[in-house]
Amino acid sequence: MNILSRTIASSFLLGTTICLGATPTLSEKAQALAPVYDTYRAGNYTITIGGNHPATGYTYRGCDTQQRCIDLQYGTSWYDGHRRGITWENGDHYYAVSWQDGARWDSMVLVVYQGDRVLLQESMVPVLES
Numbered sequence: 001m002n003i004l005s006r007t008i009a010s011s012f013l014l015g016t017t018i019c020l021g022a023t024p025t026l027s028e029k030a031q032a033l034a035p036v037y038d039t040y041r042a043g044n045y046t047i048t049i050g051g052n053h054p055a056t057g058y059t060y061r062g063c064d065t066q067q068r069c070i071d072l073q074y075g076t077s078w079y080d081g082h083r084r085g086i087t088w089e090n091g092d093h094y095y096a097v098s099w100q101d102g103a104r105w106d107s108m109v110l111v112v113y114q115g116d117r118v119l120l121q122e123s124m125v126p127v128l129e130s
Contacts, residue, residue: 042110042122049086049097052077060088060095097124 039048050059058075072088072095079085085098092115100107108124 039127040108040110040124041127042124043120045110045120045122046127047097047110047124049075058086058088060086060097062095093119 039046041047044065046063048059048061050056050061052058056073058073058077060072060075061069063069070090072090075086075088077084077086079101082101083098084101085096087094087096094113096111096113098109098111110120110122110124111118112120
């Protein structure tokens, strides 16, 4: 997505107005390039995924109901012909978020592995911010 498209999308989401043909300000450029964060509920966990930032890649923050959290960076995006996803590594643990290609959010799944063993597999539901 080019900077103009991203600026338009950001302006729509934030309820701001931009004038097409105008040169974006430095602030508008920075806002357009800022990573987008999406939050989901996966069972007893709240998962926040950050956009592909140049310095940190895709980010992951997972918190349980006790607010014990794990923060991961440098997620790797992938596509296997049917599903798309992002995977993060933490020692011998892998955190994978995936979704059916072209499907709505209701196909999103979080799977946490320790080596080859599945520790957790939960459907993900978006958390709507009020």
